[in-house]
Structure formats: structure tokens, C-alpha cells
Amino acid sequence: MEIANMAQALQLHAQVLKSGGGGQNHNPSAEQTQQNLSKVFTFSALSPSGDLSYARLILNALQTPNSYYYNTMIRAYSDLTYPTQAISLFLAMQNIPSPTTPRPDKFTFPFVLKACSKLRRTHLGKQLHGQVLKLGLGLDMYINNALVHMYSGCGVSELALKVFDKMLERDVVSWTSIIDGLVDNDKPILAIALFEHMVDNDIEFNEATVVSVLRACADSGALSIGKKVHDLVKEKKLLNGKVSTALIDMYAKCGCIDGAKNVFNETVNKDVVTWTAMIAGLAIHGKCEEAMVLFNQMKSLEIKPDERTLTALLSACRNGHFVSEGLDCFRTMKKKYKIRPKMQHYGCVVDMLAQSGHLEDAEAFMNKIPVELDVFIWRTLIRASKTHGDVERGERLMKRLELLKFGSNDFGSYVALDNTNQRELLKTSGYSRIEIDGEVHEFTTGERENLEVEKVHEKLEEVALNLSSEGYDPKHFDLLLEIDDEDKAAELLHHSEKMAVSFGLIKTSPGATIRIVKNLRPCEDCHSFMKLVSKVYQREIIIRDHIRFHHFRNGDCSCGNFW
Template identity: 75%
Template sequence: MEIATMAQALQLHAQVLKSGCQNPNPSTEQTQQTLHSQQNLSKLFTFSALSPSGSLSYARLILNSLQTPNSYYYNTMIRAYSDLTHPAQAISLFLAMQNPPSPSTPRPDKFTFPFVLKACSKLCQIPLGEQLHGLVWKLGFGPDMHISNALIHMYSAGGVPDLAFKVFDKMLERDVVSWTSIIDGLVDNDKPVKAIALFEHMLENDVEFNEATVVSVLRACADTGALSMGRKVHDLVKEKKLISLNGKVSTTLIDMYAKCGCIDGAKEVFSETVNKDVVTWTAMIAGLAIHGQCKEATELFDKMKGLEIKPDERTLTALLSAYRNGHMVNEGLACFRTMKKKYKIRPKMQHYGCVIGMLAQAGHLENAETFMNKIPVEPDAVLWRSLIRACQIHGDVERGERLMKHFELLKLDSNDSGAYVVHRNILVSEGKWKENGKTRALTNRKKLLKASGYSRMEINGEIYEFTTGELGHLEVEEIIGKMGEIALNLSCEGYDPKRSDLSLDDEEKAFELFHHSEKLAVSFGMIKTSPGTSIRIVKNFRPCEDCHSFMKILSKIYQRDIFLRDHVRFHHFRNGECSCGNFW
């Protein structure tokens, strides 16, 4: 009897109970009936625990009613708890196996650990996971591939990629899950360069990849701007014809091409995708938005609606980003006002952030401040920093200082140095050196260290990373020499370093400005690529005013297209202009 519904499960349970009456001297026929009853009970338990239409509580009742349950029942129950939203109960049941309340309770076996490690991963219980790791080796299960795969996932999800890699490195046998788990974990922990290197090693070892592997490595390509590697993966998918270009793969390809500065590649994949779901449409709308093709993004959203594809909260975030980047204030406000009524989507922090950014970019600072004060959630540090920065760009010093004081009183994020850096820039731009000194002393007192800015770029298949102020690169002398040459040529075209972005002495200013990561990267790109070749850079922060001006003039006098992606949008510098409209 196949079980499809809970009603059938209950019917089967009745049969089990009926046939379960025990005879002290059972005949062969009765023994067979009992065996058949036990098989049905196992089938009933498995259905209740693992089927979407089953009942987890009912499965637990069956487990509790068994006099001598074997490890299969416990393992299945732990798996069910860890798969759903009950990871703590999975661990509790495991502890009952480890410290059995009765002699009939089975001890953990090699099939138990992958499920309980998954529960640790969901609960971010890395210390417990490490104890389990030790127990695995104590019980002799260390070489087991499935347990190792679960350990890789747990350590990666817990933000300990080095331990995950140690597990991977010691594995005697690996499958596609092993490779995909470590690649995905490295990407999640901001180690995309290492993830790409591992994928190439995977190919060298002739390990067959699957859809999940492709999605993971394309995410790494998007993070690093590794366009040529992303194209290679795309070609591999098309060549082997093992993976459909629908669903997750096509969506991730769209995202990769967009984030690597090749919006035409994203459009091509989108047009070739047959069954587009809301995630695919959202990826394309978001890609157009970050490239400043905002009108096309809104037109695509209208086309999506025409096909009766219902947008989700991510779609609305992408659309509002398009309105923000396109300075389409009225349209953006109209969209925001109707999203709850029309699309049944309650605005979240990211939606409020888009509206505040949209108003601030357009210079409507008072409206942006009023809007932020009225939203039903507590604005986070990012929103405050965004509005304070807009005050700097639009020269509204008084409002910027007032917002900064309010931000300090709220103490939203005592470790956030970004708002203080912006505030210092405002003070310096107004020549308020004394006040700036006080703010700088405050950040020093609080030990608020600004996170290092870094820039990544791919040249001839190699990925390079540059950190602001870091001069350990093997070709640093050539890079600095090239930068000096570029700066001299730019000065003839009117380049004047915008030192208001820094609150340092003149000598320190000059050093800092010419050692920003994007300047190091573009100088390296000028050395390593032919004249006229486009240069693509991925940066973790927004470029400062000086770097933005530097890139604009460089694109004009050297006739280079420069694609610089920050954490908000793309800046396409061409012939002295930027696609962002000079609001970055």
C-alpha cells in the first residue's frame, strides 16, 4: 500500500494495531503477519516524518510507542527535525541516543551525524559541532564522506571557512557535493577568489559538476568581477548540455553578467531563457538598475506585470532601486505608496532605504528626513549614513551635523565608523578643522577603525585584489610609477585632487588619495591591458569624490571605458562622463 495522504496513513495504522496482537505461541502465518505489520509500521513512520503531507508529531508518537526502536527510527526523526524548523529537537533526540535513558535506546551510527550536524548548522552551534566532530573521529567515522560533507557545510554556515577547508583537504574520497559545498562556503564567507581556484582544480581532476556547482561558482565570478571565468562556465554549461539554462542557472548567469559589467550578456541570457519565473525577471530588472538603464528596467517590470507574473519583495526592491538610480522620484513614490495595497507586500528596511536614497539623491533632503522619521521601523545605521552622506554631497552642512548628533544619541551601531567618516568630510569641506579634530578624537576613543577598502579585477583570467594603502603587491613600483604618470597627464586636463574627502595633513592626504584601492587597480589595469581595452573593477565601498573625478578624466584622455562597481551600482566612465550622473 502506497501512502499518499494522512487518511491513508491512519487507515494503515489501524491495520497495524489489528495485526499486532501477539500470540505466545505464534504460527508461521502469524509470524509473517507480524513481520508484515512491522514493515507497515516503518512505512507509516517514514511517511509521517518525511512527507510534506505527513505529521511530525504523529511520527514522534510512533517512535515513543516503540519498545525496541532501532537507529533507523531515531535517525529518521532527527532528519525530519533538522529539515524543518525544529533543529533544537533534533539535537535533543541525538543527546538521548548519546546518553540513552534506557537500554533499548540505540546508539548513534554514521547515518546519525549528517543530520545532527545539519541541525547545528541551522542553530549556528559551532562549538557543539566541533564537539561532534571530535566524537565522529572517536567513534571511527572520520573518513566517512557524507559526514565530512555535513561538517564542511556546518563550518561554512558558521563563518569558519578555514575549518571547513581543513575538513575538505583531509578527505580521502570526495564527490560533487564535497566540491560544491566548499566552493559555496568560500563564496558565502567572502573568499570568492579561492572558490574560483577550487572550481578550476575540480575541472582539472575531471570531477563532474552539477547545477548547484555552477550556481556557486557563478556567484564567485559575480563577486570578483571575473567576467572571462563566468563566460567559461557559461560555455561549459552549453557545451555539455547537462544543465538546463532555466531556473537557477539562467538567473545566476544574468546576475553574473550584470555584476561583471556586461549587461548585454545578461540581456542575451534573459532572452534565451524559456520559462522565466519571478526570480529571473527580478535579476534582469536589478541588473538594468545597477547599470543605470532605469527606464528599461521599469519597462521590463511593466512587461512582467502584463504576463501576470506576481512580483515579490525582491522585485519591488529592484524596481525602487531603478527609480532611485534614475532620479525618477515621482514614479518611485507612486510605486512605494501602492506596493502594499496593489501587491500585498509590506515594506521592509530595504524598501524604505531605496525611497530615502531616492529623495536624498534628488536633493530633497528635508523630505528624506521627514520620511525617515515617519517609517514604522527603527532606521538602521546604513540609512542614517546614507542621508548624512547626501547632506555632504548637497552641501547641507547644518542638517548633516544635526543628523550626526541624533545618530550618536541613538547609538545604533557603536562599531559603525562610516557615518563618522562622512561627518568629518562635511566638517572639512566647510573648513571646520577644530570640530573635525573633536570628531576624529571621538572615533579614536571609541576605537572605530574604518574597514579597509579593496578593489578586485580580472585580467587574462587572473584575479587581482588591491587594498587601500597596502603596498605589498609584487609590481608595486610599476603601479606607483604608472599612477604618477597618469596623475601628471590628468593634471594637464584640470584634475585637482579633492582632498576634502580626507581629514589629514597635506602630506598624509596626498599619500592616502593616491593609494586608494581603485586607483591602484586602474593603474595596474593600464599596465597590463592594451590601449582602448575596457577596465572592470569591483569595489566594496563607494568611490570617494576624488577617485570619481580621477576616473572620469582618465576615461577621456586615455579613451578607456572603465566599469567600476561599488556596493550600490555601476559607474561606467566614458569620455569624461559617468553613468551615475555624478551622484554616487
């Protein structure tokens, strides 16, 4: 009997109980009873329509449950969003003082490690790793794959790499797990290098591997590498919905919006994720009208948007300064689609109003947000107050921020105002990435570690001198440092995007476009610097920050100086 629904499972379980299920006789009827009980348990534990509490009752009622029951229950718990019970059952399994209780085996550990990854329980994961080695399971490929996934999920990519490097046997899951983990832990350059090693050595890869490496290309701005991956996808006939979506995202984030459109138009069966990727791509390029048109097309096909779609649409309105459309979108998500706004939605609205100069409306909206405010929302409004010359509002907001104790470790808000508050504040480390001849180079602010960087610094000095004749004067209020003006100017000169663009000037031919990806919004000085470089050196400079693209041409920027 195959179980199709919970009602059938309950009916079969009732038959098991009537027949004395759990007995230890080895006659045919007893064996059939055990098989039926196993069917009920498996359905309850693993079916999407099953009830884990019911499966757990069955497990608890068994006199001598075998390892299958424990492993299946742990597996079911590990699939939950918060799989704490998977770990609890695993620990209970080891602590039950009974010789008949099964010990953890090679089928147990992958599921417990999966739970550790979701919960980011690194310490427990290390203990499990030790136990794996003690039990002589250190060569098992499936356990090692789970260890790679666990360490990556816990943000310890160096340990994931150690496990991966020591594996004597690897499959496509092994390679995909380590590449995906490196991307998740902001190491896309290394992820790309591993994929290139796979290709060079004819190691099998699949759609999931391709999606992971395309994410790496998107994160690092590696357009030429992304195009090569696209060619491989066509050659290996790996194109499906997820790969198409990853390609759209890669082309858009690498500054090639036409490439993203081409892939989108060629995709036959588009789901909400595909539509959202294209709308988000248009958003980061500030193409609000096109994003709105696409959103309306999606609705006409009766594809229901989700919260990510609405985030993308709100981002488009913010970057395109379409205030009324953005407010309509925000109202629609609550009234029509019954989507409860999250912090990213509120943040987009505040940013949209603030950037467009509607500071009073932005503050009023912020005050009505029904959840605890993200510090970045405060920073957005404080920065916009400074940009629009509303010093009184900026100072008042800063005082409120101090009272709420956000400001004690928040560098950006103070930088956005002036240099009056001298504090030791934590600042997110800035980096910029640039692809040259198929290789991605990363620069960090103030880096001076190798000969190549020294050449970049020399070029920076030369560029700054040339720009000074065009009126370039380093702004000092973007730094919150107790140093004199000359040192402040030197510090500003070595911001990561300035180093990357100087490297681009060195390594590319005159007239070539320079593409840079950075993890933070550019400071005002860097923004002015790029405008002048585009004018003086007659270069198009395309920079993607964590919000949007900036296209610098002939001394102007596509953002209209509001970013």
C-alpha cells in the same frame, strides 16, 4: 498501502494502535504492524503536509525505537529554518541511559551537521567533528561533505578546506560544496581556481557546480572566465532555469548587460527568479525605464513578483532617480501584492529620495519606518545631506545618530560630514578586484605586500602627477584621521580602486576598457579621480560598487555624480 495525506496517516495509525502496535512478537501480523507504524512516522516526519509534532509523539511512544526513527526525526528537524530541535534530539539520543537506545551512526551526523550550519554553531560543529573521528567515521565521504558544508555555513572556510583537502574520496557534491562555501565566504578567486582545476583534470561537475562558479565570477567581475563557463554549459548541455538565471546575474554584474539580455531572451521557461535577475541587472546599470518595461511584461504573463523582485525594481528607481515611479512601486507592494516591506525596501526608498534631493521627504519617510532603523539608512541620508549642501540637516541627523548609540562604531556617517569628530571608529575593509587575462587580482586599501603592488604604487604616483595638471586636488574630508593634509592625500591615493585602475593601466593595452568590482561605495575623491583618468588616458572605466555601476567616459560618469 501508500499514504497520500494526513487523514490516511491517522487512519493507518489508528489501525496500528488497535493491533497493539509496539509489541515485540515476531509473527507476520506484528511485522506488518511495525511496517505500518514506520509508514505513518515517515509520512508525518518527511511529507511537506506532515506534522512534526505528530511524528515526535510517535517517537516518544515507542518502547525501543531503532536508529531509523531517530535519524528520520533529526533529518526532519534539520530541514526547518531554525533546526534547534535537531540538535536537542541528537543530544537526548546520547544522554538517554538505556542500552536499547541506538547510538549516532554515519546516517545521523550529516543531518545534525546540517542543523549546525543553519544555526552557525561552530563550536558544536567542531565537537561533532571530533566525535566523528572518535567513532572511526572520518573517511565517510557523506559525513565529510556535511562537514565541509557545516564549516562553510559557519563562515570558517579554512576548516572547510582542511576537511576537503584530506578527503580520500570526493564526488561532485564535495567539489560543489567547497566551491559554494568559498563564494559564500567572499573567496570567489579561490572558488574559481578550484573549478578550473576540476575542468583541467576532467572531474565531473553538474548544474549546481556551474551555478556556484558563476556566482564567483559575478562577485569578482571575472567576465572572460564567466564566458568560458557559459561555453562549457553549452558543450555539456547543462543549461536549465537555474543556470540561465546564474548566467544572467553573472553577465549583468560583470558589466555586460547585453550578454545578460541575450541569455534572458533565449531562456524559454522563465520563472519569477529569472525575471528578477534580469530586472536587478538592469537596476545596477541604472536602466530604470527598461526595468519598468520588463516588470510590466512579467505582470502581463501573470507571474507574481516576490519581495526580491520589488527590491530590484526599487533599486532601479533609486539608481535611475525615478522618484514617483519608485513611490508607486512601494505602495503597490503593500496594497496589491500584500508584501510586507523589509529593511532593504525602506532603504531603497530613503536612498532614492535622498539622492534625488528630496531630503525633507526622505527624513519624513525614515521617521515613519515601523521597524528598528538600519544604520545604513542613517548613513545614506547623512551623506546625501552633505552632497546637496544641507549641512544643518546632516549635523542634526548625526546628533540623533549619536543619541541612538549607532555612531560609536560607525565610520561612514562621520566621514560623510566633516572631520570635526575625532573618534576611533570601525571601518569595513575596502577591496577592489580586476580581471586581467583570465586571472582575478584583488587590491586592498594601502596594500604594500609584494613587488607587483610596489609597481602599482609607482604608477599611481605617475597618474596622480598627470591628473594634477587637469586640476586633480585630493579631497581631505573623506578621511577621518588625525594626520596632516599631506598624509591624508597619500592615504587617499592608495584606496583600492585607484590601485586596481593603475594595475589595469599597466597590464592592458591603450584604449582597452578597465573593469573593476569593489565592495564599498567610492569616496568622492576616488570618483573624481576616475573621471579624470577616463579623460586623460582615454579609457572607459567601468566600476561596480555594492549599489550600482559607474561608467566613466571622457571625464563623466553615468551616475550623474549621485551615488
